Amino acid sequence: MEQREGQPARQADDGWWSGRLHELWSVADRAQDVTGLADSLYGMLLGMPGVVAVVGARWTGGLLHYLRSVTRAEPTPALVEIEQDCGARGAARAPKGEPVVTVHEVSELDAGMPHVQVLLAAGARAVAGCTVPLGQGDLASFMVGTAGIGAIDRTLRTRLKQVAEVTVVSDRRITARRRDEMRQVSDAFLAEASLQMDSSLDVEKTSRRVARMAVPAVAEGCLLHLCRSGGLTPVASTHMDAREQEWLGVVADEDPWLADVLRRVVDGGQGLVLRGDELAGGPFGATASGAGRAVRSLSVNPLKARGRTLGTLTFLYHRVDIAEEAPRFLAGLADRAALAIDSSTLYEQRRRHVVSLQRHLLPSGLPRTPGLTLSSAYEVGDASLDVGGDFYDAVPGAQGEVTLLIGDVCGRGAEAAALTGLARHTLRTLIEDGRPPEHALGRLNQALLREGTSRFVTALVAVLVPDGKGFHLRYWSAGHPAPLLRRADGAVEELPAHGDLLGVLEDIEYGSGSAHVTPGDALVLFTDGVTEARAADGTFFESRLRDAVARQGAGEPRGFAERLAEAAVEFRATGADDIAVLVAHAGVAA
Structure with a gap:
């Protein structure tokens, strides 16, 4: 009834x-x-x-x-x-x-x-x-x-x-929202994959980089096979759960069901997506055992260049809806792979473009400022990524003052690089025009909101004004790590800095403060790549930062920033964030 x-x-x-x-x-x-x-x-x-x-x-x-x-x-x-x-x-x-x-x-x-x-x-x-x-x-x-x-x-x-x-x-x-996020992820992945593949003509090395980038940005697992004389050979396998890495490698190398699927894709020249009952008989899906049960769908696309199939790219998804986006961006990924392999000349041209972009994201040099020695350093977190989101600059003023800028754009890749350029040049232009730092930060916040980006920016602006006994320091922070002040006797002080992130809220508040910098003191600005550098035992460099600043600041002022950045790099066993350091040392002629 x-x-x-x-x-x-x-x-x-x-x-x-x-x-x-x-x-x-x-x-x-x-x-x-x-x-x-x-x-x-x-x-x-x-x-x-x-x-x-x-x-x-x-x-x-x-x-x-x-x-x-x-x-x-x-x-x-x-x-x-x-x-x-x-x-x-x-x-x-x-x-x-x-x-x-x-x-x-x-x-x-x-x-x-x-x-x-x-x-x-x-x-x-x-x-x-x-x-x-x-x-x-x-x-x-x-x-x-x-x-x-x-x-x-x-x-x-x-x-x-x-x-x-x-x-x-x-x-x-x-x-x-998920569809929009996936579209953004896919576009960002393609942009970053282009940079990755353009950095090397070694197909196997490039393939491994792509696989690492894809997890978990695109899928929970990734397999990459290349066509060799003996057939399809696995060259990369990555899983978001490190405990499943070995299992996935065995599946990529030995599973006959997967080998048959890959051969069908190579022979047909078209990508496919399998889900539900289509996964039956293989190591994935509801009928599988162990880690494979979590895989809800599977996408496989051929990698082709000049009409020749180079291999296959397989993504494993724990959610069906992600697989729906696979055909569009995987086709784009295959196109980029073909271009990277096709011409070493094109590679060199693109490589020069990337180098030029990175050069324009950072100042060509630091100004000479009476009473101060400025030094800077920039270290890439992952050698396979060419363009990061950290930036710094120094803007001299008409009355002998100097304004130091440092910031960090969330993420990396093409979009992060574009926002890095926007952030640095916006702040520099407004400071050069005589606008107060808080006004410059507010204008940058509005510019980021207009861009509609999902990425945020942290920034810190510090103004050093000579006062006859050193320099009067004022600083404004928008969610950036607090700067350190190394005194001449080696003592290190943290200058409190808080504030809201840029590019998130319409109305934001800045953390601000002041201090006096006397001859022999050094103001140290840095991005979170310094504090978040992690040793093999899980220890963060942040726990040793003050000691490192005290120790590295004892040497020649002009090399202070480089020494501190190198110390963070040597300490780091894991972490792929870029490192930027900007130091102003008082009391030494430029």
Whole structure:
């Protein structure tokens, strides 16, 4: 028996429900996946009179992926991954219009279905159900089990529709945001991959770099095979979980199912995406064992140049929706690989362009300033990445003062390089025009917001004004690491600096402060690549920074910045962030 309307609404606590519904909307606004709504949503429905169980399921047609449930006896949400093909009898179908609630006696349902078994075990005799569409063709169904058909009134059906509508709206927002994020990730990956491949004509070395870049930026795992005389040979395997690295390498080298898939791609010359039942028989998907079960989909694309297939690039995804973006950016990646291999002349030309770009991101030299010795250093965190996001500069003033700039753009690659140039040149131009530092930082913040970038920028501006006894220092920080002041006797002081990041908020506040720099003192500015350099035992250079500043500042002032940067590089065993250091040493003629 199916019942849709006709029962009187029970007297409900509208205030309680309104408050919980408002909370659910708040959770939905922050959720990264619709599963993030589960605790709030299920608790709301279970709290209604007469409800003994709430069961949710995710479907792709007749394929049941998982069940999430709460019952009066077990109010803590339980998640069971199933991956069971229930066929036509279990195929979930969403309405074409707004969500529709259907009501059934549990005895009318197929007792062999997993969700029905949960309802029966909880003592449910009737169920109100609602199915809604999710991204990538999936469906979510919500089932509220009650002790009897009389408990399912208009109030319960209305509330079930409301939570279904929240789920639909939240999923659409999440899907749109994820699609946009993936597009940005894909574009950034292609840009950075171009830089990587342009830095070497060694195909195998380049391939390994691409594989490292792809995880986890593009997928959870990556395999790269090249065509050799003996057939397809694995040259790179990377997994986001280091514990699965060895397993993935064995799969890449020995698994016959994967070898057959790769041969099909090479022979056909076209990429493919496999998911669900298409993964059956191989080391990935629901029917696999061990680490391979987490792989929801697989994409394979040929790498071709001049009509010749060089190999294959395979991505492993733990989420189906990421694989949907694979064809577009993998085709672009293949094009870039072909160009990198095709011509050493083109490589040299592009290499010069990259070097020119890096040169323009940093000043060609530091100004001569009476009473100060300025020194700087820049170290690339990963030798395979040519363009980073750190910048610095020094701007002399008409009254003998000098303004020091240092900053860091979040991330690296083409977009980060463009923002680095924007940040340095904006600050320098405004300072040269006589604008106050806080005004220059505000203008840069507005410029970044207009760019609509997802990256943020930290920056610090320090002004040194001669006062006859040294220099009066004023500084303004926008989320940048606090500078250090090394006194002539070797003591090191941290100058407090806080402030908001640039490019995030319309209205921001800056951290600011002042100090006096006497002859023999040195002001040390740096980016977080210094503090976050990490030794093999996990120790950060930040814990030794003051000692390093005290020690390295004892030498020749002109080489202070270089010595400090080298100390951080020598200390670092891991970490791929660039390092920038700018030092102003007082009391030594330029």
